Amino acid sequence: MKFLKPQLVWPLISGLLFAALLLQAFPSLTGQPAANQALAEIHASEPLLVARQEGPVSYASAVRMAAPAVVNIYTTKLVAQQTNPFMNDPFFRHFFGQESQPSQKRMQSSLGSGVLVSSEGYILTNHHVVNNADEIRVALRDGRETFAQIIGSDPESDLAVLKIELDNLPMISLASSDTLEVGDVVLAIGNPFGVGQTVTQGIISALGRNSLGINTYEDFIQTDAAINPGNSGGALVNPYGQLLGINTAIFTRSGGSQGIGFAIPSNLAKQIMLDLINEGFVVRGWMGIEVQELTPALAQSLQLDDAQGILVAGLLRGGPADKAGLKPGDVITQINNRKVEGARAAINYIAGLRPNTQVMFNISRKGREQALTATIGQRPTSPQR
Structure with missing residues (x-):
């Protein structure tokens, strides 16, 4: 058997040791991530998880x-x-x-x-x-x-x-419902089934719900916080105890909560409350216009490129829309530079404007784009049912 000469053995051993140290310092040279590098990436993600989970472990102070x-x-x-x-x-x-x-x-x-x-x-x-x-x-x-x-x-x-006429009454503070986002935590407080004051917890499931057939004017907050018969008129609050909405209706097949409840936003409720107190009725904007949804088939028949907007189906002679120059067959694409999402949303937006304010309509008439300015009128009051 032949042996390496001593003068060759030590350089070989030194080379192997150097290579081992090099791979330990730079594990990417092997093509595989090192265990300690993977652990470093996992640890780096932990603060993000903690940040997303931040919040009170109890809502007792809000209640x-x-x-x-x-x-x-x-x-x-x-x-x-x-x-x-x-x-x-x-x-x-x-x-x-x-x-x-x-x-x-x-x-x-x-x-x-x-x-x-x-x-x-x-x-x-x-x-x-x-x-x-x-x-x-x-x-x-x-x-x-x-x-x-x-x-x-x-x-x-x-x-x-x-x-009511009592002394030393408590009151709730109102938060702006315009700041809400889907996923925000909310609490519903009311008197379900007459059992006494009850608090339930959930999140905001959706915003701006309409076309539900519940009210004439709909702009609901949807929540999965349990709302049951007797909760109507109660409070939907945030984790700081501020009012976000008035619980109004539920979607149910059993008569009880199925995780789909609706509340009137606090901003809308506040404006209606002030009108009822100061005027005795709700002041709403009005254009004297009848509109319908613009379907793809209808857009094609009108030779429009897309189905974005609403179709003017009729006008009240002498009404604000008629005076502004709108005509049946016009397609309203924007109101005050806001895209029109649908007929119900457009009517709700107009109703929220105060009478005698100016509003701009972007319309398409026979394929030509133009802008019209109108003065909002006051919607005639309807008898209470």
Whole structure:
């Protein structure tokens, strides 16, 4: 067997040791990431995970701030009831006559919630909670009870303002609903099923929900915080105890919460409340215009490049839109440099403008683009239902 000469062995050993040290210092030379490098990348990501999870582990302070201003509302009304059960059948009423049959009055009660928004005793709630009520009783969290009077009610937005006369009333502070984002944490406070004041927690699931067929004017916050019968008129608050909306409706197949609830945004509720207090009715912008959605088929028939905008289907002669020069067949693409997302959204936007303000319409007429300026009128008030 041949052996390497001593003078060759030591340089070889030195070379191997140098190579090992080099690979340890620069693991990328092997084509595989080193374990310690991978661990460094994992550790570097941890602060980001912590930052996304930051937030209170308890919402008790928010509840302490908001809950005293959330009230339970009990309403009663007198309804007529036939003493003869056969008189509920239209066939019998036709032959025997309804007037000749005796009837009796009975009290019908219902429940809901409300929110004290002023130390003077003004309460925001839903129109459907107090509609046609003969008597409205309000119970505070501190145990006090009193009767309330209706200051004003707006069925088209399903909001009402009540007033109570008590001293040292709690009140909730309002946050701007314009700052909301999908995913924000919210709390719903109300009186579900009459069990007493209850708090549920969830997130904002969507913003600007409309075309639901609930109200005439819809711009709902959607949330998965549990909202049940009796929660109507209650508060939707942020983790700081500030009011974000008035809980109004739920989508349900069972009668209970299924994770789809709707609340009226605080900014809209505030404006409607001020109108009801100061004017007795809600002041809304109006153009005297009838519009419809612009479908792809309709856009093609009008020789339009796309289906973005709404079609003017009709005008009230002498109305604001007519005076501004709008014509049936025009396609409105922008209002005040805002893209028109749909007919319902456009009507809601116009309704939110104050009368006598100027508004600019970008339209397409027979393939030609032009701009028109109109003066917003005041929408005629409709009778309350």
